[in-house]
């Protein structure tokens with residue numbers, strides 16, 4: 546069965562972006578970046594891949610990415626309408642018009658949509674974010690790979706932006722890097 550994996554970077558206090566979508570406070574740590582680029586090259590946006598030697602890197606884990614409109618728009622604002630051209634790209638939105646033939650806009654219920662995707666042959670599915678979409682997909686998430694950076698910001702867009710609903714996960718791997726960032730894998734129990 547294709548896994549749904551939420552792979553994302555957060556602050557210590559659980560924010561994936563600032564209140565206005567800022568993300569420059571999440572440091573680009575060379576040790577974390579080199580490790581994760583090697584393990585999950587398909588999560589590097591297409592336009593950045595040449596700069597890190599990943600132009601023709603094969604997808605190792607995921608062949609599909611899911612984004613909420615809020616996570617897709619930063620790229621769109623930069624004029625990039627197909628940020629992960631090497632993956633099948635789905636953007637959840639009830640307001641966006643189709644902006645790129647390589648990106649499918651989805652207005653269907655996210656849970657039903659993911660269950661349909663799981664019926665199809667394919668590799669694992671990357672839930673890119675953000676917190677709004679992740680909260681709606683909480684029951685479907687098999688695994689989370691959380692890059693936690695040693696910074697507190699006090700307010701912003703949370704990792705999960707939804708109702709109170711405790712859900713247990715087991716820690717199935719963790720690494721602390723010299724830079725102070727930690728990458729932890731959580732698996733649904």
Ligand SMILES: NC(=O)c1ccc[n+]([C@@H]2O[C@H](COP(=O)([O-])OP(=O)(O)OC[C@H]3O[C@@H](n4cnc5c(N)ncnc54)[C@H](OP(=O)(O)O)[C@@H]3O)[C@@H](O)[C@H]2O)c1
Pocket residue numbers: 552553554555560561562565566567568571612613614615616617619637638639640641651652653654655673674675676677678679681702706
């Ligand atoms: N740190 C990281 O690794 C990381 C990763 C990803 C994202 N981010 C950041 O997270 C922020 C975005 O997160 P967010 O929580 O605000 O937004 P989001 O979850 O990315 O997107 C929310 C939008 O998705 C659409 N949507 C949600 N549920 C839907 C449904 N059931 N059916 C159809 N469309 C649906 C809606 O778009 P419409 O209003 O168009 O209907 C909604 O406004 C950005 O600032 C981004 O940079 C950070």
